[in-house]
Amino acid sequence: MIAFGSPKGLLTLLLAIVISAPSHANKLLAGYVTMRILGIPADFTDILLLQTLISFLLYFAPTPGGSGLAELTSAAVMSIYVPRELTPSYTLIWRSSTATQRSSSAR
Numbered sequence: 001m002i003a004f005g006s007p008k009g010l011l012t013l014l015l016a017i018v019i020s021a022p023s024h025a026n027k028l029l030a031g032y033v034t035m036r037i038l039g040i041p042a043d044f045t046d047i048l049l050l051q052t053l054i055s056f057l058l059y060f061a062p063t064p065g066g067s068g069l070a071e072l073t074s075a076a077v078m079s080i081y082v083p084r085e086l087t088p089s090y091t092l093i094w095r096s097s098t099a100t101q102r103s104s105s106a107r
Contacts, residue, residue, distance in 0.1 A: 027098055028052055031078060034094045042081050050077050071095055 003009040031054070032047040054074055061069045071091050075082075082090045 027055055030094055030097045031074070034090055034097065035081065037093060038086055038090060040081060040083075040086065047081070053077060
């Protein structure tokens with residue numbers, strides 16, 4: 001922690017944030033992009049915050065990869081914006097995009 005007190009340390013911290021941002025952004029933006037694909041209007045900030053909540057909750061999933069818990073959590077949290085008849089489509093597209101991102105980043 002002391003290393004970040006120097007100018008070189010702060011620059012390293014800033015660089016680490018800039019480099020890791022796209023890795024997190026693709027997971028957090030998947031819900032918004034999926035909703036726009038389905039033609040559902042939504043506030044970008046609200047969806048980003050809900051996706052952050054979903055990602056946070058999935059860290060505590062007791063099963064590998066969430067195994068169904070991710071889909072249930074996403075459907076429940078996003079039910080505020082996603083109509084019931086579009087929930088299966090939303091969940092399929094959302095999970096397909098996030099599962100692809102997880103497997104490609106795990107290599």
